[in-house]
Amino acid sequence: MIVAKRKPLNEIAEMLAPYKKVTVIGCRSCVAICLAGGEKEVKMLVSALKVKNKRDGRKQHIEGTVVERQCEKEWVQEIEAQILDSDVTLSMACSLGAQTIGDMYPKHLTFPGLNTGMFGVPEEQGVWSEKCVGCGNCIIHTTGGICPIARCAKSMLNGPCGGSANRKCEVNLEVDCAWAAIYDRLKLQNRLDLIESVTPAKDWSTSHSGGRRVFEREDAKLTPHQKKGKGVT
Amino acid sequence: MPDTRPKIVGFCCERHGMDAAVLAARSGKQFEASVRLVQVPCTGRVDGMHILRALEDGADAVFVLGCLEKNCYYDTGSIEGRKRVGYVKQMLSELGLEKERVEMFNAASSNSWVFPEIVAKMVEVVKKFGPIGGEKR
CATH class of the missing domain: 3.40.50.2300 (Response regulator)
Structure with a gap:
C-alpha cells in the first residue's frame, strides 16, 4: 500500500x-x-x-x-x-x-x-517498511521473493556490496542487508543456485526514469460511444 | 453569574481513576475549577480525538486519569492512555500551543490525595497560560 x-x-x-x-x-x-x-x-x-x-x-x-x-x-x-x-x-x-x-x-x-x-507494508502495529519502488519490471521470483531494488540501499542486483557486514547494511546498521535475507530465503527454498546466476544491468526505462508512466488495458477502456453514455456497441 | 473558573475535563477510568476522584469528592474538598469528569471503561479507550474535542469544545485543560501502570485493571490500558496523551501533546506543540494543557496521571483507588493534586496542577497550568482563546481568568 x-x-x-x-x-x-x-x-x-x-x-x-x-x-x-x-x-x-x-x-x-x-x-x-x-x-x-x-x-x-x-x-x-x-x-x-x-x-x-x-x-x-x-x-x-x-x-x-x-x-x-x-x-x-x-x-x-x-x-x-x-x-x-x-x-x-x-x-x-x-x-x-x-x-x-x-x-x-x-x-x-x-x-x-x-x-x-x-510503497510499504505494515510490519507490526505502528511500523511500516518499504518493500517496492515500482520499478516496472519485477524480478523477485529470482531473489526469493525479496526485492533488492527496494530493500538494498544501493539496489544491488548481483549479491551484496562490500559494505555488508554481520548481516547488516553499512548505510544503516539497524537495517538488515537485503542480500543476506535473499541468501537465507533461497537457501530455505533450496534454490541457492540462483544466487550464482548473473543478472544483467537493469533497464530502468520501465521505472520513473523513463518519464511519467501510463498503463493501459485496451479491453477495459471505454469506446468513444460508451463514453457518451450510449451503452455497449 | 458566569462561572469564570478554569474549565477542566478529566477522562477517568472506571476502575482506579474514577474511584480516586469519588474518594476526593466525598471528602467535601472544594476545587478552584469547574471540573467535568468523563468516565471511560479504561484509559486505553481514550483517543486523541476525545482530548482534542474537549479542548475544541471549551475546556482549558484536559487530563486523563488511569490505574497505576503496573496495576492496570486491563494490564496495559493506562500505558496506551499515556501514549495517546503524548501524541496530542506533540500535536499541540507542532501548532505552537501549550502541551502542558494535556496531562496523563495515574492513581490507585485508595489515593485520596491524588485527585486534588491533579486539579490543582491543571488549575496552575490554566492560570499560567490563560484560557484558550481568551484573557487570563
Missing part, C-alpha cells in the same frame, strides 16, 4: 491561514491503514486546527469529510459540492488523491496534508 505521513501541523496551519473556508478530505484506503489520513486523523486534525484558531482569534470555518478512495474520480465526485463550496481543500490522502481533486477541479485550490512516502 501507499504509506504517507502527516505534514507538521505548523506547516499545514501556515498553508491554510489565508483562507476563510477549509475542507479537509481524508481517504479510507491506504492512508487510513497507515494512520495518516483516515477518518480519525481527519477529525483530530480539524479539532487541532480549530483549537489553534480559537487561540489565535482567527475566524476560519473548517470542516472534515472522508471518501472511500480519493484517487478515484467517482468517489470524489460525491463530495463535489463540499469541495467547491470551500476556499481551499486540504487533502489528507496520498499525493494521488490530492492530484485527483486538483485535476478534477483545476481552478480550485487543493493542498497536500500528507507527505507521501513509499
Whole structure:
C-alpha cells in the first residue's frame, strides 16, 4: 500500500491561514491503514486546527469529510459540492488523491496534508517498511521473493556490496542487508543456485526514469460511444 | 453569574481513576475549577480525538486519569492512555500551543490525595497560560 505521513501541523496551519473556508478530505484506503489520513486523523486534525484558531482569534470555518478512495474520480465526485463550496481543500490522502481533486477541479485550490512516502507494508502495529519502488519490471521470483531494488540501499542486483557486514547494511546498521535475507530465503527454498546466476544491468526505462508512466488495458477502456453514455456497441 | 473558573475535563477510568476522584469528592474538598469528569471503561479507550474535542469544545485543560501502570485493571490500558496523551501533546506543540494543557496521571483507588493534586496542577497550568482563546481568568 501507499504509506504517507502527516505534514507538521505548523506547516499545514501556515498553508491554510489565508483562507476563510477549509475542507479537509481524508481517504479510507491506504492512508487510513497507515494512520495518516483516515477518518480519525481527519477529525483530530480539524479539532487541532480549530483549537489553534480559537487561540489565535482567527475566524476560519473548517470542516472534515472522508471518501472511500480519493484517487478515484467517482468517489470524489460525491463530495463535489463540499469541495467547491470551500476556499481551499486540504487533502489528507496520498499525493494521488490530492492530484485527483486538483485535476478534477483545476481552478480550485487543493493542498497536500500528507507527505507521501513509499510503497510499504505494515510490519507490526505502528511500523511500516518499504518493500517496492515500482520499478516496472519485477524480478523477485529470482531473489526469493525479496526485492533488492527496494530493500538494498544501493539496489544491488548481483549479491551484496562490500559494505555488508554481520548481516547488516553499512548505510544503516539497524537495517538488515537485503542480500543476506535473499541468501537465507533461497537457501530455505533450496534454490541457492540462483544466487550464482548473473543478472544483467537493469533497464530502468520501465521505472520513473523513463518519464511519467501510463498503463493501459485496451479491453477495459471505454469506446468513444460508451463514453457518451450510449451503452455497449 | 458566569462561572469564570478554569474549565477542566478529566477522562477517568472506571476502575482506579474514577474511584480516586469519588474518594476526593466525598471528602467535601472544594476545587478552584469547574471540573467535568468523563468516565471511560479504561484509559486505553481514550483517543486523541476525545482530548482534542474537549479542548475544541471549551475546556482549558484536559487530563486523563488511569490505574497505576503496573496495576492496570486491563494490564496495559493506562500505558496506551499515556501514549495517546503524548501524541496530542506533540500535536499541540507542532501548532505552537501549550502541551502542558494535556496531562496523563495515574492513581490507585485508595489515593485520596491524588485527585486534588491533579486539579490543582491543571488549575496552575490554566492560570499560567490563560484560557484558550481568551484573557487570563
